[in-house]
Amino acid sequence: MSNPGDLGKVAVLMGGRSAEREISLRSGNMVLAALQRKGIDARAFDPRDQGFEQLQTQRFNRVFIALHGRFGEDGTVQGALEVMGIPYTGSGVMASALAMDKWRTKLVWLASGIATPAYEMLTADSQAADVTARLGLPLMVKPAHEGSSIGITKVESIEKFDAAYELAAKHDGSVIAEQFIAGREVTAAILNDQALPLVRIEAPQGNYDYHNKYFGEATKYHCPSGLPAALEVRIQQEALAAFRVLGCQGWGRLDVMLDAKDQPWFLEMNTVPGMTDHSLVPMAARASGVPFDDVVVQILEAAHVG
Ligand SMILES: Nc1ncnc2c1ncn2[C@@H]1O[C@H](COP(=O)(O)OP(=O)(O)O)[C@@H](O)[C@H]1O
Ligand SMILES: [Mg+2]
Known part of the structure; x- marks a missing residue:
């Protein structure tokens, strides 16, 4: 240091x-x-x-x-x-703004071959029957710009679609419906422009909502992830590519779902992830031998303009 x-x-x-x-x-x-x-x-x-x-x-x-x-x-x-x-x-101005927008993040990833779940932008005129016919059920409805799972609903039946839209629209003028990926969840932390060991998230009933993120005791975090080594490396490499193509710098964290065939699907990029001692970037860093205080100093040392 x-x-x-x-x-x-x-x-x-x-x-x-x-x-x-x-x-x-x-x-x-x-x-x-x-x-x-x-x-x-x-x-x-x-x-x-x-x-x-x-x-x-x-x-x-x-x-x-x-x-x-x-x-x-x-x-x-x-x-x-x-x-x-x-x-x-x-991250700088452009990457921070881009990563805050889940829709435009997906556009960049799709254009560059990074897998992200199929989606549609919703409006007040969107018809539940049409959207669910295209994306299937369950599906996720989310505001395009919030974080911490605020305003997100897992829609399991067509009757719940309208309420999910209303809730998301309360938070944001821009609302996404996204195909649900059933399977394991991991998060990929990036520090000093390198991928750290993955953290596997095991939430009660697979429901990693605001409560289970910050208040529940029931969510389990596994680091090392327990994934096969080759799969772990592949996801880390794709995570780094997903980080770089958005123009991100320094540090961040990508949320990823794995489907039944172990195909990773990138959900979003967090440019300022949580940094409590229970947070996931510090957890991943610890697994690679870097204590919390050193993570913080390393992030600070990389501070930049431009
Ligand atoms: N398409 C999806 N398929 C399955 N689970 C999802 C999907 N989108 C989101 N989730 C779940 O919801 C959580 C929050 O979604 P995310 O897109 O990361 O938004 P936030 O910005 O609120 O963290 C994820 O960590 C994951 O558990
Ligand atoms: Mg997230």
């Missing part, structure tokens, strides 16, 4: 105004504590309470972005930091 003093005065951006504020505060406080344990001059910075110009007036040298969702993970904050010339962690 570089000398703690070399990294200067560091702002850990956390909280913010998105639906994922609470999760961001958890991540941010863990990141802050890790940096301080490493002797780095790090301070909390909540953009809900302080304007971004304060980053300049308070002479911060770099920024660790621990904001999830809109106004943080979506390229807006990255743009402000670019303009101010303050190095920040993770």
